[in-house]
Amino acid sequence: xxxxFTPVPLxxxxxxxxxxxxxxxxxxxxxxxxxxxxxxxCALDFAPPKVTVVLDKxxxxxxxxxxxxxxxxxxxxxxxxxxxxxxxxDSAKTHPDKLRQHGVELFYAPSQPTAPLVQGCAAxxxxxxxxEPHNQQAYDLFIxxxxxxxxxxxxxxxxxxxxxxxxxxxxxxxxxxxxxxxxTGPSVTV
Amino acid sequence: xxxxFTPVPLxxxxxxxxxxxxxxxxxxxxxxxxxxxxxxxCALDFAPPKVTVVLDKxxxxxxxxxxxxxxxxxxxxxxxxxxxxxxxxDSAKTHPDKLRQHGVELFYAPSQPTAPLVQGCAAxxxxxxxxEPHNQQAYDLFIxxxxxxxxxxxxxxxxxxxxxxxxxxxxxxxxxxxxxxxxTGPSVTV
Numbered sequence: 001x002x003x004x005f006t007p008v009p010l011x012x013x014x015x016x017x018x019x020x021x022x023x024x025x026x027x028x029x030x031x032x033x034x035x036x037x038x039x040x041x042c043a044l045d046f047a048p049p050k051v052t053v054v055l056d057k058x059x060x061x062x063x064x065x066x067x068x069x070x071x072x073x074x075x076x077x078x079x080x081x082x083x084x085x086x087x088x089x090d091s092a093k094t095h096p097d098k099l100r101q102h103g104v105e106l107f108y109a110p111s112q113p114t115a116p117l118v119q120g121c122a123a124x125x126x127x128x129x130x131x132e133p134h135n136q137q138a139y140d141l142f143i144x145x146x147x148x149x150x151x152x153x154x155x156x157x158x159x160x161x162x163x164x165x166x167x168x169x170x171x172x173x174x175x176x177x178x179x180x181x182x183x184t185g186p187s188v189t190v
Numbered sequence: 191x192x193x194x195f196t197p198v199p200l201x202x203x204x205x206x207x208x209x210x211x212x213x214x215x216x217x218x219x220x221x222x223x224x225x226x227x228x229x230x231x232c233a234l235d236f237a238p239p240k241v242t243v244v245l246d247k248x249x250x251x252x253x254x255x256x257x258x259x260x261x262x263x264x265x266x267x268x269x270x271x272x273x274x275x276x277x278x279x280d281s282a283k284t285h286p287d288k289l290r291q292h293g294v295e296l297f298y299a300p301s302q303p304t305a306p307l308v309q310g311c312a313a314x315x316x317x318x319x320x321x322e323p324h325n326q327q328a329y330d331l332f333i334x335x336x337x338x339x340x341x342x343x344x345x346x347x348x349x350x351x352x353x354x355x356x357x358x359x360x361x362x363x364x365x366x367x368x369x370x371x372x373x374t375g376p377s378v379t380v
Contacts, residue, residue: 018229019209019364019372035220039208042232044244044329052242052331054234113313135325139234141242145328161366174209174364176351182209185375188363190271 001107008123008151013049013146014074015159016123017042019184021172023073024087025053026106026116027064033116035090035104036061039175041073049146051127056140060092066136068114069129071144074121075172081181084173112148122172123151161188191360193298196343198313203239203336203350206265206313207232208246209374211362212279213263215243216296216306217254223306225294226251229365231263239336241317248254248331250282256326259319261334265275271371274363297379302338312362313341 017023020042026035040054051073055062065071075083086102095101105119115126127144135141151157155166158176163171164187174182198206208211210232216225229289230244241263245252255261256369266274276292284289295309305316317334325331341347345356363371 015304015367020212022210039210040233042242042244043230044331050329052232054232078378081378085380132325135322139240139333141234159367160370161372163321163372171375174374175207176208177205177349179380180350181378181380182351183351183378184362184364185373188268188271188371188373190275190369190371 002152004152004154006157008149008156009159010146010149011047012159013149014043014046014126015161016125016149016151016156017051017073020174021075021184022084022175022181024084024118024121025061025074026072026074026118027061027068027070027118029064029067032064033099034061034092035087035099035118036065037084038106044143049107050130051125051144051146052171053142053144054140055142058091063076065129065142069072070115070126071129071142072115072117072124072126074124076117077120077122077169078171078173078183079169080110080120081173085179109148109150114131122155123149125149192342194342194344195340196287198339198341198346199349200239200336200339201237202257202349203315203339204233204236205351206315206341206346207241207340208262208364210364211265211374212274212365212371213313214274215245215265216257216262216264216308217251217252217260218304218306219254219257222254222284223289223296225277225289225308232378234333240320241315241334241336243332243334244330245332248281255319255332260305260316261319262305262307262314262316264308264314267310267312267359268361268363269359270310273364275369299338299340312345312360313339315339337367
């Protein structure tokens with residue numbers, strides 16, 4: 001666990017997703033972990049904080065989420081772009097060793113011992129599934145309540161992103177298609 | 191209508207939202223238009239393309255969406271940051287003249303004569319509500335099927351964003367909180 005891994009108050013959780021970053025979705029059940037990439041994750045409410053995420057029926061991560069009732073959304077950083085692409089392309093169903101192959105290191109917060117967190121991200125949100133079977137079946141849409149949040153305090157502190165003063169390698173990513181992302185750009189205040 | 195206003199194939203619609211931009215949500219019913227800002231809009235499916243958007247019960251725009259069954263998501267650009275903030279802060283319920291006050295100019299595509307589009311945006315997605323009363327009541331969450339799409343072809347063409355070669359004033363916005371946005375940053379290809 002990095003010394004910069006710092007709790008974020010739950011009522012600031014939405015700020016971690018508000019700018020629309022691509023996320024990694026991780027989950028664990030019965031000692032098995034997996035991680036996939038997702039562009040379709042979004043804040044849904046402020047307090048208690050809720051999120052939506054789209055998890056395709058073909059993914060192993062979805063199976064782990066359905067079995068455990070828990071998922072983690074975390075924000076990969078600029079040096080993790082290739083890893084993010086690979087985690088979104090290779091399925092654990094055909095690449096059972098994909099986490100090791102793509103250099104994913106997992107760690108755990110003491111308070112959430114079965115929520116695997118991906119090393120090197122800018123922020124992490126542990127979410128408990130609020131079961132909505134119709135949404136999950138018809139739209140692959142999962143709703144989660146955020147129950148624990150941390151950020152790398154070099155880039156998010158006192159409730160604010162500090163991308164412009166943090167090292168550039170802590171910028172988050174916004175995926176488009178075909179291996180192309182945009183990094184989070186300069187701050188604009190009105 | 192700008193000469194750069196160009197149709198986008200429906201199967202490329204998700205690419206307009208994939209990078210997580212802040213949107214303006216517009217709607218019209220019985221000759222009344224309104225526009226609000228929203229950070230919580232997200233792609234939901236590729237084909238037919240679907241989106242989610244969170245519309246608070248307190249908003250006039252939601253009333254128009256519920257009455258007409260149609261909403262437009264559009265992507266404001268860098269020079270529109272202050273307008274976006276104002277449209278997300280002032281409600282038409284207390285500021286009935288808010289569109290004029292904040293300099294919003296509306297236009298219409300001939301094929302969608304009751305879908306008001308906001309001038310100056312980078313892309314526009316007209317969506318038909320797929321009624322999901324439980325989501326709408328419990329979570330303020332609306333699902334829409336995208337039925338018509340356009341982009342400013344100076345910044346999105348042949349199915350790709352071209353932020354790095356387009357004028358900087360066509361960059362899209364990513365809202366955080368308290369009047370602070372991030373602009374879409376540099377391209378990162380893996």
